[in-house]
Structure formats: structure tokens, C-alpha cells
Amino acid sequence: xxxxxxxxxxxxxxxxxxxxxxxxxxxxxxxxxxxxxxxxxxxxxxxxxxxxxxxxxxxxxxxxxxxxxxxxxxxxxxx
Numbered sequence: 001x002x003x004x005x006x007x008x009x010x011x012x013x014x015x016x017x018x019x020x021x022x023x024x025x026x027x028x029x030x031x032x033x034x035x036x037x038x039x040x041x042x043x044x045x046x047x048x049x050x051x052x053x054x055x056x057x058x059x060x061x062x063x064x065x066x067x068x069x070x071x072x073x074x075x076x077x078x079x
Contacts, residue, residue, distance in 0.1 A: 002022045
């Protein structure tokens with residue numbers, strides 16, 4: 001493929017990311033098939049990439065807000 005990572009691949013017009021490689025494709029149809037081979041047996045990402053760690057940032061923000069709310073905001077400065 002042209003790009004190594006999903007985020008680089010989906011920024012290229014007319015390309016999508018599937019099975020670890022960047023292939024030509026469309027949002028409506030999926031990856032274009034060449035010579036009858038099915039290029040994508042896994043997850044097809046055309047407009048955006050799936051981030052399995054997206055929940056981690058939300059959890060850290062909630063922990064910060066809870067600790068700030070109970071008065072632990074100045075605690076790191078005391079150590």
C-alpha cells in the first residue's frame with residue numbers, strides 16, 4: 001500500500017485501509033476488487049479509523065474531574 005498507517009491512508013482521496021494495507025476503494029462499495037480477489041476480509045476503514053484506546057482518554061478525564069471535585073487538585077504539588 002501507499003501508506004503504512006490507517007490515519008495516513010484515509011487522508012488520501014480514493015483510498016481506504018483494510019487488513020493492514022492501504023488499497024483503492026470507495027465509501028459506498030468498499031475496496032475495489034482486482035482480478036477477482038477479495039482484497040478486504042476484515043474491517044474496511046474509508047473515512048475514519050477505529051481507535052481501540054479512545055475510551056482511555058475519557059476515563060482519564062473523568063478521573064481528573066472526580067479527583068478535582070473532591071479537593072485533590074493541589075495534592076501533586078505537596079509531594
